[in-house]
Amino acid sequence: MILFCRNGRSDTLTLEGRVVAPSQRIDEALRISVEDGVITAIEPGSPGSRVIAPAFVDPHVHLRTPGREDEETLRSGTEAAAAGGYCAILAMPNTEPVVDSAAVLRALVERAREEAVIPTGFMAAISKGQRGEELTEMAELVASGAAAFTDDGHPVVSAAVLQRALRYGSIAPRPLALHCEEPSLSRGGHAHEGEIAAELGLGPYPSSAESVMVERDLSLAAAEERPLHVMHLSARESVDSLRRAQAEGIRATAEVTPHHLCLTDDAVRSLDPNVKMNPPLRADADRRALLDALRDGTICAVATDHAPHARHEKDVPFEEAPFGVTGLETAFAALYTRLVLPGALSLETLLERMSAGPARALDLPEPRIEVGARANLVELDLDADWQVTEAGFRSLSANSWLLGETLRGRVARTIADGREVFAL
Amino acid sequence: MAELRGPAAPRRHLLSVRDLTREDIERILETARRLAASLDREVKKLPTLRGRTVVHLFYESSTRTLASFELAAKRLSADTMSLRAAGSSVDKGESLKDTALTLAAYDPDVIVVRHPSIGAPQLVARCTDAHVVNAGDGKHQHPTQALLDLYAMEEALGRLEGLHVAVVGDVAHSRVARSLVQALGLVGARSTLIAPPTLLPRGIEALGCDTSTDIADAASADVVYVLRMQRERMAAGEAFVPSLREYRVLYGITPERVRPGQVVMHPGPMNRGIEIDPRVADSGAALVGEQVRAGLVVRMAVLYDVMTVAPSPALVAAGAA
Numbered sequence: 001m002i003l004f005c006r007n008g009r010s011d012t013l014t015l016e017g018r019v020v021a022p023s024q025r026i027d028e029a030l031r032i033s034v035e036d037g038v039i040t041a042i043e044p045g046s047p048g049s050r051v052i053a054p055a056f057v058d059p060h061v062h063l064r065t066p067g068r069e070d071e072e073t074l075r076s077g078t079e080a081a082a083a084g085g086y087c088a089i090l091a092m093p094n095t096e097p098v099v100d101s102a103a104v105l106r107a108l109v110e111r112a113r114e115e116a117v118i119p120t121g122f123m124a125a126i127s128k129g130q131r132g133e134e135l136t137e138m139a140e141l142v143a144s145g146a147a148a149f150t151d152d153g154h155p156v157v158s159a160a161v162l163q164r165a166l167r168y169g170s171i172a173p174r175p176l177a178l179h180c181e182e183p184s185l186s187r188g189g190h191a192h193e194g195e196i197a198a199e200l201g202l203g204p205y206p207s208s209a210e211s212v213m214v215e216r217d218l219s220l221a222a223a224e225e226r227p228l229h230v231m232h233l234s235a236r237e238s239v240d241s242l243r244r245a246q247a248e249g250i251r252a253t254a255e256v257t258p259h260h261l262c263l264t265d266d267a268v269r270s271l272d273p274n275v276k277m278n279p280p281l282r283a284d285a286d287r288r289a290l291l292d293a294l295r296d297g298t299i300c301a302v303a304t305d306h307a308p309h310a311r312h313e314k315d316v317p318f319e320e321a322p323f324g325v326t327g328l329e330t331a332f333a334a335l336y337t338r339l340v341l342p343g344a345l346s347l348e349t350l351l352e353r354m355s356a357g358p359a360r361a362l363d364l365p366e367p368r369i370e371v372g373a374r375a376n377l378v379e380l381d382l383d384a385d386w387q388v389t390e391a392g393f394r395s396l397s398a399n400s401w402l403l404g405e406t407l408r409g410r411v412a413r414t415i416a417d418g419r420e421v422f423a424l
Numbered sequence: 425m426a427e428l429r430g431p432a433a434p435r436r437h438l439l440s441v442r443d444l445t446r447e448d449i450e451r452i453l454e455t456a457r458r459l460a461a462s463l464d465r466e467v468k469k470l471p472t473l474r475g476r477t478v479v480h481l482f483y484e485s486s487t488r489t490l491a492s493f494e495l496a497a498k499r500l501s502a503d504t505m506s507l508r509a510a511g512s513s514v515d516k517g518e519s520l521k522d523t524a525l526t527l528a529a530y531d532p533d534v535i536v537v538r539h540p541s542i543g544a545p546q547l548v549a550r551c552t553d554a555h556v557v558n559a560g561d562g563k564h565q566h567p568t569q570a571l572l573d574l575y576a577m578e579e580a581l582g583r584l585e586g587l588h589v590a591v592v593g594d595v596a597h598s599r600v601a602r603s604l605v606q607a608l609g610l611v612g613a614r615s616t617l618i619a620p621p622t623l624l625p626r627g628i629e630a631l632g633c634d635t636s637t638d639i640a641d642a643a644s645a646d647v648v649y650v651l652r653m654q655r656e657r658m659a660a661g662e663a664f665v666p667s668l669r670e671y672r673v674l675y676g677i678t679p680e681r682v683r684p685g686q687v688v689m690h691p692g693p694m695n696r697g698i699e700i701d702p703r704v705a706d707s708g709a710a711l712v713g714e715q716v717r718a719g720l721v722v723r724m725a726v727l728y729d730v731m732t733v734a735p736s737p738a739l740v741a742a743g744a745a
Contacts, residue, residue, distance in 0.1 A: 188662075190542075195630035201542055201563030201602055204625065271543035315521050315551075318543030319562055 002147040002174070003088055003119035003364070004112040005078070010037030010418040015379060017050035021369045022348040023356035034375040037418020042371060051347075054367035055087030055378040055414055056354040059177070059255055060152070060231060060303035061328065063120075065111070066104070067096025071308040071397050074108075077328070078117040079422075080306070080395040084328040085378035087367055087416035088359070090121045093130070094153035100125040100136045102144040109145050118416040121147030121364065123177065126165050132157045135165055138172035148362055150177040152231060155213055157183060159220060166224040175362050177229040178217050180238070181279070185209035190319055192265040192282040200268065202319065205280045207235035214238040218245040218252055227251035229361055232305050234260050234279035236289035243298045253361035255303035256290045258331045259401055262338040263287070267401070273314045273321035274401050277307070291344060294353055301358035302350075304331050308397030326400045329393055334402060336382070336409035347382075379413035381424075386410050436730045437556045439545045440565045441606040449610055451733070453575055455725035456718070463499070463721065472728060473502035479532040480506040481523070481548070482559070483539040488692060488716055489559050489569075493536050496723035502533075520544055521551050528552035533731055537561070555730040563597050569691055570603035572722040574611060576714045577647060580687055587613040590642035591633075592675060593651030593699050596623045596664065600691045601651055605631045618642055620675065622664045639675050643683055650677050650690045650700050668698055679703050687711050 012035045019030040019042075031045030032052065058081065064072040072080075081089045091108075093099030099108065105124055112120050124146040128134045130153065138149060149165065149172075156162040156178065169176055189205025191197040197204045214230060218241055221228045233239060233254050245252050259277060264284045267275040275281060293299040307324025314321050327334075332354065339345040359366040367376035387406050390398040414422040437443060462470060478497040482490055490506065497504040507527070518526075520539065524547070527535060535552060537545045538559040545558040560566040578584050589608055595601045595617050608615045609632040616634040617624060624635055642648050653671065665671045678701040682688060688700075688710045696702045704710060 193626050195627035198625035198627040199602065199631055201565070201597075201599060206626075271546045273543075312519065312521075315519070315547070317520065317539065317541035317547050317561070319541040320543075 002145055003121045004109050004145065005116040005119045005417065006114055008419055011415070011420050012036060013415070013420060015052050015377060015413075016045040017048040017052045017379065019052045019369060020348060020351055021054050022352040023054075023366070024368060024370070026369060027348070032369065032377070034415065034418065037374055039369065039371055039373050039375050042369065049381065049383065050412060051380040051382055053351045053378050053380065054355040054369060055376040055416060056085045056332065057358040057364060057367065058086050058089040058304050058306070058328065058331075059229075059301055059358040059362045061089045061091050061306045062094070062308065062324070063091040064308055065095060066108070071310050072395060074111050074115040074120065075117065076394060076396045077306070078115070078120055080328040080393065082117050082414050082416065082422035083394050083411060084330070085332055085380070085411040085414050086118060086328065087376035087414065088119045088121065088364055090123055090147050090362060092150065092152045093123050093125045098125050098130050099123070100128050100130070102137065102140045105141055105144045105146060117421050123148045123150045123152070125149070126151045126156055126176065127161060130154045132161055135161070135168060138165070138168055142172045142174050146174055147364070148175040148177050148229070150179065150231065152177065152179045155179055155181040155183060159216060162217065163220055163224060166220060166226040166228070169226055175227065175229050177231050177362070179231050180210050180213035180217060182209045182213045185212070189280070190276065191268050192280045194265060194283055196265045196268055200271070202268070207237050207282060207286065210235045210279055211237035211241060215241045218242070218250055221245075221252060222248065222250045227253075230254040232257050232260070232279060232303060233290060233299060234282050234286060236286045239289045239293045239298065243293065246298060253301065254299045255301040255358065255361070256294055256299045257303055257305045258327055258334045259325060260290055261287065261294065262334055263401065271318040273316065273318055274325055274399050274403065276318060276321050276323055277305070277325050278323035291339070295345060295349055300353060301361050302331065302335065302353045303358065304328050306395075308395055309399045310397065314399045324399065326393070326395050326397055329395060330388055330400060330402050330407065332380070332411060333386070333407035333409045337407045341408060374418045375415045376417065377415040378411060380409060381412045382409045384408070384410040384412075435553070435555050436733060437545075437549050438567050438726060438730055439549060439556060439558045441567045441570055441603045441610070444567070444607070444610065446610045449571065449574065449607060452571055452722070452725045452729050453578065455728060456575055456721040459724045460721045469499055469501055471501050473497070473500040473731065476502045476534070476731065477530065477532040478502045478504045478534045478536065478727060479527050479530070479554070480504065480536045481527065481538070482506065483509040483544070484560065486538055486559070488719060489538065492716070492719040493559060493723050496720055496727055499720070500724055500727060502727070520547060524548045524552050528554065534727060557726060557730060560599055562599065564599050564602065566599040566603050567607075568719075568723055568726055569600050570607035571726065572715060572718040573604055573649070573689060573691070574607055575718040575722050576689065576711050579718070580711055580714060581646060585612040587647060588645045589613060589615045589647040589649055590618055590645035591615055591649045591651065592618045592639065592642055592677065594623050594653050595619045595628065595651065596625050597654035598651050602631060604649065605633045609633070616641055616645065618675070620665050620671065639681060642681065646686065648677060648682065648686055648688045650688060652691065652693065653695055653699050672698055675699070677701060677704050679707070682709055689715060691715070
């Protein structure tokens with residue numbers, strides 16, 4: 001097992017509306033009956049005003065547990081995910097302590113069985129302490145329920161360590177997800193290297209700090225003939241490398257965040273700490289390259305990189321603020337408002353990249369709308385306008401780049417693993 | 425002079441030269457000239473800001489900026505208070521926000537902030553009701569330095585429109601360069617940034633200037649503006665140039681590199697013998713003393729201006745951002 005949540009009831013309910021499941025080529029008015037958590041009937045229905053889709057899967061979430069439960073807990077983070085339409089999320093291991101041993105992982109799994117509102121998987125570290133030196137006991141971690149491996153927050157600086165992780169991965173068969181950053185190029189960087197950083201005097205974090213590492217990691221994956229998943233892409237050069245590698249048959253998948261799809265470094269002019277993240281917001285050409293790659297499937301997954309931070313830690317000068325923004329509760333609405341409504345992305349592609357795409361990339365169960373399947377469904381009200389406010393968050397943190405914004409399109413109901421976990 | 429506005433009116437800040445228009449700059453410089461004339465009198469104090477409070481919040485060492493702001497506020501009869509990071513609650517780990525809120529409880533009209541981190545004055549502006557004047561935030565902005573430099577240039581050369589200023593040195597780490605280039609652009613002067621390629625940030629042309637890596641390009645300028653090599657802003661082991669010796673050879677402002685008729689400026693403090701030859705620093709071409717004197721009247725004008733002139737709607741939005 002790789003996804004864990006508290007045991008609860010299995011619900012019996014009916015959903016009716018325009019059902020859109022792009023990976024199953026479904027787009028029609030249907031009525032879906034769920035009995036004891038399982039889809040028992042799919043029949044013609046009335047289109048109504050709601051869209052019903054396979055619920056979302058987020059491959060990149062920071063739940064800050066253990067260690068920073070003031071910023072997020074398994075309960076608050078999964079409640080936020082439920083409100084965002086998710087039926088499964090993967091938590092990152094850069095906690096205090098790092099999830100680098102079976103003992104820490106098992107304790108987390110136990111907590112998830114008590115607290116997690118939706119199925120939650122835990123990534124374990126690639127290297128002990130995420131120091132990039134020695135491999136973790138990957139096989140035992142897999143046996144203890146690790147969903148995947150990553151040193152997210154840190155790159156695997158040593159090429160030799162990554163080579164070993166790729167090789168060892170054949171006996172610890174869960175995905176390897178990589179945070180690509182060359183630290184000697186990103187050191188002291190607070191914003192994308194370019195006109196905005198130059199004007200503001202912010203230390204530059206060039207695109208090459210990401211792309212040279214993406215290129216290296218893809219080369220190693222090719223040499224070892226092993227798959228890998230590249231996290232939170234930000235630069236067009238990285239997209240080019242990925243596309244080339246995929247064309248050569250390298251099994252590489254990738255994810256992109258809503259903020260990198262919607263914003264550019266122009267937002268940094270505000271010096272608002274809630275637009276500071278790693279990797280940084282880049283130029284519009286980068287944003288458009290990411291969007292193209294998401295459209296054509298080169299990037300198969302939207303990942304929020306939900307990164308909660310305590311208020312007092314973000315309420316500091318931009319240069320001193322930590323990297324990261326929240327995103328679970330706003331991802332769909334942000335992308336629907338900023339990309340689908342203006343015609344830059346189809347609703348079908350967005351729904352696929354938020355559900356089946358990430359599920360396949362991280363080797364997770366794919367939410368499907370079919371008789372006999374556990375119900376993992378999201379009901380969307382595409383006409384609803386709502387304002388993003390601090391008070392509205394279920395997350396314990398409010399470091400959202402969307403505070404004060406009005407968004408169109410809202411998650412109205414979420415059914416995860418056969419249970420209604422959120423309803424407006 | 426204009427009526428001081430009540431506290432409910434939209435606040436005007438000076439966080440960045442981007443907050444200013446050409447009209448703003450010309451008005452501030454004109455005010456500074458009138459104030460300079462008044463300072464020739466025997467009694468140098470003006471009653472203009474009587475009953476007003478100006479707080480100086482300095483998180484970075486400073487000699488001329490703090491001294492001239494303090495004196496400027498006093499010459500305008502404001503009550504002043506200066507807080508340095510050392511010896512205050514900051515030593516006990518108090519955050520900038522909490523320190524600002526504490527000071528705000530005394531209801532200051534203006535808070536003058538110097539801080540090593542980019543975005544600090546914006547934070548103070550967000551969490552207090554005072555007018556905030558940026559006295560330098562990291563490598564970002566030092567708008568009053570730019571204004572006093574314009575004042576000193578205009579006094580020395582009789583005009584600003586059409587001047588060509590070569591800014592030479594450590595551009596990457598210089599808030600002075602960023603502010604000055606923007607201000608020069610606003611008043612119709614031209615600037616060229618001259619630096620080793622490793623100290624010339626990618627994209628800096630967006631400020632509205634030319635760039636060059638060749639010191640010979642300073643020859644055609646009316647003003648050679650020399651920047652200090654900011655050694656304290658370079659992390660250990662991060663040498664942007666192979667050696668200070670090579671820097672001096674390639675970019676140091678020596679008497680041979682100053683054309684007759686050119687003036688030389690430096691924001692201080694100078695590293696004599698590195699970016700500027702002492703013979704240049706002490707020559708008649710150097711306006712260093714004029715810059716310091718301009719600092720007093722220009723900062724008086726800025727304090728007066730932020731408290732008396734209503735901001736345009738765009739500037740209110742910029743300050744609130």
